[in-house]
Each structure stands twice: as structure tokens, then as C-alpha cells.
Amino acid sequence: NAGVTQTPKFQVLKTGQSMTLQCAQDMNHEYMSWYRQDPGMGLRLIHYSVGAGITDQGEVPNGYNVSRSTTEDFPLRLLSAAPSQTSVYFCASSGRLATDTQYFGPGTRLTVL
Amino acid sequence: AQRVTQPEKLLSVFKGAPVELKCNYSYSGSPELFWYVQYSRQRLQLLLRHISRESIKGFTADLNKGETSFHLKKPFAQEEDSAMYYCALVGGSQGNLIFGKGTKLSVKP
Numbered sequence: 001n002a003g004v005t006q007t008p009k010f011q012v013l014k015t016g017q018s019m020t021l022q023c024a025q026d027m028n029h030e031y032m033s034w035y036r037q038d039p040g041m042g043l044r045l046i047h048y049s050v051g052a053g054i055t056d057q058g059e060v061p062n063g064y065n066v067s068r069s070t071t072e073d074f075p076l077r078l079l080s081a082a083p084s085q086t087s088v089y090f091c092a093s094s095g096r097l098a099t100d101t102q103y104f105g106p107g108t109r110l111t112v113l
Numbered sequence: 114a115q116r117v118t119q120p121e122k123l124l125s126v127f128k129g130a131p132v133e134l135k136c137n138y139s140y141s142g143s144p145e146l147f148w149y150v151q152y153s154r155q156r157l158q159l160l161l162r163h164i165s166r167e168s169i170k171g172f173t174a175d176l177n178k179g180e181t182s183f184h185l186k187k188p189f190a191q192e193e194d195s196a197m198y199y200c201a202l203v204g205g206s207q208g209n210l211i212f213g214k215g216t217k218l219s220v221k222p
Contacts, residue, residue, distance in 0.1 A: 033209070040122070042199060042214035043157075058209060090157065098209045099145050104157040 001026050006091050006105035013081040013112045021076040021108050023091030029103070031094045032074040036060065036087040037107075043090065049074055050096075081112045115140050115204030117213035125219045126190050134185040134216045136174075136200030145203040146183040147210070148174055152196045160185075160198070170194070190220045 007022045025032065033048035045058030049068040063085060065077040074093075078085060089108045094100035116139040126132050138144055148160040161169045163176040163183060174185045183200060200213040 035212075040214060042119075043212040045209055045211075048209060092157075099203050101159045102149070102157075102210065106156055 003027065004091055004093055004103050004105035006089075006108050008108060009106065011108060011110050013078070013110065015081060015083060015112060017081050019078050019081065021078075021089055021091075021110075023074045023076065023105060024072050025074075025091075025093040025103070026072065027093065027103065028071060029093035030071070030096045031098060031100065032068065033058070033092050033098075033102075034064070034066065034074070034076045035090045035092065036085075037090060038087050046076065046089075048098075078110075083112045086110060086112045115202060115211055117200050117202050117211055119198075119200055119213035119216045121216045122214070123217045123219065125221065127221050128192055129189050132187050132190040132194070132218065132220075134198050134200075134218065136183045136185065136213060138181050138183060138200075138202050140181075140202060140204050144176070146174075146176060147201045147203075148172070148183075148185050149199045149201055149212075150196050151199070157199070190218075192220045192222055194218060195220045 034046040035043040047066040049055045091105040092102045118137045146163045150160045151157045
């Protein structure tokens with residue numbers, strides 16, 4: 001099993017550009033989530049999904065969209081990138097609930113100029 | 114509001130010394146608490162959860178409801194314990210993980 005994979009590993013964007021961060025898991029997990037990690041701020045939840053076709057907002061959803069058309073994939077879209085979105089983004093998955101062991105991807109380091 | 118506080122950004126100890134990473138939480142009800150760890154160049158991973166009451170890599174954590182704490186302890190630190198440690202709570206209206214800001218542990222030889 002590859003576990004949780006994320007692409008790209010690094011990305012540089014200009015202000016106003018859009019892009020999609022990819023996340024996939026091969027463990028048949030129902031629960032998937034996106035976090036951003038900023039120095040001194042820990043990990044903050046952006047969006048999460050409890051199954052295909054179901055998504056909801058986390059703590060810091062503004063400027064991001066998600067969809068969950070399959071169990072495996074959970075892409076994160078930046079609609080119009082802003083410097084405040086410079087961060088490291090982590091995708092995670094777990095069996096059904098947030099209380100189940102979370103398996104994290106390797107992260108995507110995004111810089112917005 | 115549910116909240117996790119890790120008061121130390123950085124904790125530095127010598128090899129063989131005891132280590133305690135502090136975690137305090139704010140939650141009404143019975144909390145579910147976790148410690149996640151991120152070693153250098155590795156993925157964030159679960160270290161332990163309070164409900165299993167187990168020791169992982171020599172680390173233990175006891176839930177103290179009176180003090181609303183879930184401190185992580187190890188009697189003898191090893192250099193390979195150097196990492197970023199996050200305390201987390203399942204809370205919020207949707208029952209998602211709420212992370213603290215993390216403590217970087219540095220174990221010196």
C-alpha cells in the first residue's frame with residue numbers, strides 16, 4: 001500500500017493564480033481531511049470529508065474548495081491564491097472517524113508570491 | 114470552546130534525562146486525547162492515545178481530568194526522540210481533531 005500520497009511536493013504560485021493540490025489514499029478510508037501547518041500555529045483543519053460525496057468546512061476554509069467524488073481522492077483547490085496561503089499542506093485519512101488513527105501524507109509546501 | 118494548549122515551543126534536554134511535554138485542554142465532557150509526532154523528514158504519525166493507556170517507545174501519557182492535562186512523559190530521553198510533538202483533542206461540533214501548536218523536543222548527546 002502506498003498509504004496517503006500528495007502531489008506536488010513543492011509549488012510556487014503568483015497571487016491570483018489557482019491550483020489543485022492532489023491527495024489520494026489506497027486504504028479504503030472513509031474520513032479524509034486537509035490541514036495547513038504554519039510556524040507557531042500548529043495544524044489547522046481546512047476541510048474534511050466523511051465519505052464520497054460528503055464534505056464540510058473546518059476551522060479555516062476560506063479561499064479553499066474541496067470535492068470527494070471517489071473514496072480514494074480528496075483534492076484541495078485554491079481559487080485565487082494569496083500570500084496568506086503560503087503554508088505546508090497535509091492531507092490525512094482514517095477509517096471512519098477523526099478518533100481513528102490518522103494517516104498523514106508527506107505534505108505539499110506552497111509559496112504564494 | 115475546545116482548545117489544546119502546549120505551553121512550550123521548544124524543550125531541550127540531555128540524553129538520559131527525564132522529559133515531560135505539557136498539554137492542557139479545554140473541553141466539556143469526556144475528551145479523547147492523542148499525541149502525534151513528526152520526526153525529521155518523516156510524516157506526522159500517531160504516537161499514542163489516552164484511551165489505550167499503553168506505552169509507545171517508552172512514552173506514556175495520563176489523562177488528568179482535574180487538571181485538564183495530558184502530559185507526555187519519558188523517564189530517559191534518547192537522541193532519536195528529537196521531533197515535533199503535537200497534542201490533539203477530538204472536539205468541536207463535528208468531532209474533528211483539534212491540534213495544539215506543537216512542542217519541538219531536542220535531545221542533546
